[in-house]
Amino acid sequence: MATLDKIVSLAKRRGFIYPGSEIYGGLGGTWDYGPLGVLLKNNIKHAFWHRVVNTREDVVGIDAAILMNPKVWEASGHVQAFTDPLVECKVCHERLRADQDEEIKAHESSHKGQKVQWTEPRKFNLLVEAKLGVVEDQKSKVYLRGEITQGVHVNFKNVLDSTRMQIPFGVGQIGKAFRNEITPGNFTFRSREFEQMELQYYTEPEKKKADKWYEYWKEQRMKWYITLGMNKSKLRFRQHEEFERAHYAKDAWDIEYDSPFGWKEFEGIHNRGDWDLSQHQKYSGQDMSYFDQKTGKKYIPYIIETSGGVDRAALFFLIDAYSEEKNRVVLKLSPELSPIKVAVFPLLANKPELVKCAREVYGLLSTVHSLLPVDWDDRGNIGKRYFAQDEIGTPYCITIDFDTLKDNTVTIRDRDTTKQERVKINTLAATLTKKLQ
Ligand code: GAP
Numbered sequence: 001m002a003t004l005d006k007i008v009s010l011a012k013r014r015g016f017i018y019p020g021s022e023i024y025g026g027l028g029g030t031w032d033y034g035p036l037g038v039l040l041k042n043n044i045k046h047a048f049w050h051r052v053v054n055t056r057e058d059v060v061g062i063d064a065a066i067l068m069n070p071k072v073w074e075a076s077g078h079v080q081a082f083t084d085p086l087v088e089c090k091v092c093h094e095r096l097r098a099d100q101d102e103e104i105k106a107h108e109s110s111h112k113g114q115k116v117q118w119t120e121p122r123k124f125n126l127l128v129e130a131k132l133g134v135v136e137d138q139k140s141k142v143y144l145r146g147e148i149t150q151g152v153h154v155n156f157k158n159v160l161d162s163t164r165m166q167i168p169f170g171v172g173q174i175g176k177a178f179r180n181e182i183t184p185g186n187f188t189f190r191s192r193e194f195e196q197m198e199l200q201y202y203t204e205p206e207k208k209k210a211d212k213w214y215e216y217w218k219e220q221r222m223k224w225y226i227t228l229g230m231n232k233s234k235l236r237f238r239q240h241e242e243f244e245r246a247h248y249a250k251d252a253w254d255i256e257y258d259s260p261f262g263w264k265e266f267e268g269i270h271n272r273g274d275w276d277l278s279q280h281q282k283y284s285g286q287d288m289s290y291f292d293q294k295t296g297k298k299y300i301p302y303i304i305e306t307s308g309g310v311d312r313a314a315l316f317f318l319i320d321a322y323s324e325e326k327n328r329v330v331l332k333l334s335p336e337l338s339p340i341k342v343a344v345f346p347l348l349a350n351k352p353e354l355v356k357c358a359r360e361v362y363g364l365l366s367t368v369h370s371l372l373p374v375d376w377d378d379r380g381n382i383g384k385r386y387f388a389q390d391e392i393g394t395p396y397c398i399t400i401d402f403d404t405l406k407d408n409t410v411t412i413r414d415r416d417t418t419k420q421e422r423v424k425i426n427t428l429a430a431t432l433t434k435k436l437q
Contacts, residue, residue, distance in 0.1 A: 002322035004260045008187050010329070011318065014392050016040065016339075017188060029184030029192030031311070036392055039339035039373065041195070041314050044228075045174050047336055048197040048308070051224055053172040059199065060163055061172040064151025066144060067132070073143050075283035076150050076276060078127055081247035085121035086182055097182050102262070128178040128192070144178035149305065151175075152200045153276040156288060167290055167301055168213060170201035174310065186261050188311045195310035202290070202301040205274055210302040214251070218269050221306050222255055225267075225313075229334035230320050234258040238265070248275045255308075257316040266312035272303040321393060331393030332416055335436045338393045340375045342432055345385050347401040349378035358400040361410060361425060365398070368429045370436060390415055396432060 011017040016037035020030030033041055053061045073079050085098040091111055096103050098121040108116045127146050133139035145151065152171045159171055174197045184190050201217060203210045218237065226232050240252040250273045254265035277300045281288040291298045321333040335341065342365055346358035355378065365374045375394065377385045382399060389397050397413045399420075404410050409422040412431065423431050 002260060002319045004187060004319075007315070007318055007322060010322070010391065011037070011187075016318070029181055029190070031188050031191060036339040037314070040317070040333075040337060041310055043337045043339070044310055044313050044317070045195075045197060047228060048174065048224070048310075049172065052170075052197075052199050052220075052306075056170075058165070058168060059170040059172055059201075060159065060165060062152060062155060062159065063173065063175065064148070064155060066176060067130075067142050068145060068150065068154070070140075070142055071283055072150050072154060072280075073127060073146070075279040076153075077247045077279065078143075078146050079125070082127055082146055083123035083125050084182055086124035087118040087121050090117040090119065095182055100183065103183060103185075124180075124182060126179040126181065128180050146177060146179055147307070148173050148175045148177050148196045148198055149200060149307070150276070152198070153280060153303075154284075156202070156277060156280075157286070160290070167292065168201065168203045168209075170199050172197075172199050174198070186259075186264075188315050189259075189261070189264065191311060194312075197308045197310055197313075199306045201304040201306075203304060204292075205299050205302045210271060210273075210304060213304045214269070214271050217304055217306050218253060221267055221269060221308070225255065228317070228337060229332070230257075230317065234320060236263065238263070246270070248272050250275075257320070259316060259319060264312075266316055267306065267308035270305045270307065272305050274300040274302055276303060277301065328387045328390050330390040330415060333393035335395040338395055340373055340389070340392060340394045341371050341396070341436055343375040343377055343385070343389045343394050343397045345377050345382060345397060345399050347382060347399055353405060354400055354402070357404055361398060361400055361428070364425070365429060365432070368433065370433050371429065386413060386418075396435065398428070 014036060015034035018032045018034055019026045020032050021027045049061065053059050086095055087098040088095050089107060091114060094107065096107055128144040130142050130144055131139035132142050152173055159165060175195065176193060177196050178193050181190050181192050184192055199217070201213055203213050222235065222237070225235060234257055236256050238254045238256050240254070245252050249270045251271040253269045255267040256263045256265050277288040281300065289298050289300050317333060317337060318331065321331045323330050323332055344358055344362040344365065346354040348354055362374060362376050365371050377388065379385070386397055395415050399411045399413065401411070408425045410425060410428060411420045411422055413420045
């Protein structure tokens, strides 16, 4: 079982995730993705876009601005209701979330038997504010979006008018969101800047029809994580109690992962009813209704939303894939998510004929789109190179040895089984492409 410490250390050491602004002492709740982290995150986003947008007739995508007219956030209810309950320890003045039992308990025990008194909970708004404008004292307040969602709903009419979409249909989006979290923590799990991958699916405003899509998308999203290799027994659905539900939600279910710090949400699936479009109609004065040409009915659609965190997914994919074996650490990531697909090694770096041939193989594989990125390594001994690739989840390593010079064959070494097979160089790209499918 991966501990969080081991994942944090691997992530830093191998270039997945670094603390944000580290040389200046960091900035709480921010993280930078390194060379391997950006590849992993891009693979997750690509897999989402492929499954939820590109392969569906009933879904299109958009990429809305992070900065929006502040009225958007008044209409959406976030200015008023996007809050967490904040309490302050009267002993040391640390501020925590009143609804995070484990953190409250850990804090109380840190005072070692001393009686800890808490202030009454007060509502703390999570929206991050910024100022826009060129005249110093006339800058206007804007918000960094607290969810990527509203960029889709304010464009509901634009999408209808510029495409042939008809209800039921969805709009997918991936992008950054910002929250002034009271207690960021558990590595990237609760950050102040993070990415979301969402689908907003518009349905007829009838409970039965919306519920059908709700069940459908719950199942689809759970399947997506399992297809990408997440251990089924570590996943579960949990329905929100009424008091937990966000102000916009009629119903809310989380997909949770059994993490080293307990069962934790990393995707929320919500029935938002007609909340968002009705509110935008009210606040903007624009008609946000849909006219159904088949039935002649005009209505404000319901919205079924799937809202996943890219960073939380990346963290849980890493934790889930982490495995310690006798003499190696291996990340058993699905090849679709592995940052590096193939690594090429000359058996010995000081034999120019081996290096020359390995460079040719590396060049050959680097032209094949489905195998990218391909890594090159000629440092240390071959065993160490295999282990270095295992630790970052590279599914296949190719070694060019002295037999290669005689018969044009190379070895393909499999990350999970460590078994090796020999194949001809002229069939290598096709063999690897097939294996990676
Ligand atoms: N549009 C709906 C929405 O934003 P949410 O449940 O507040 O719903 C959806 O957030 C997902 O966004 C969460 O399941 C989580 O994966 C991610 N997320 C939310 N807050 C986060 C944070 N502070 N740090 C990292 N990810 C976060």
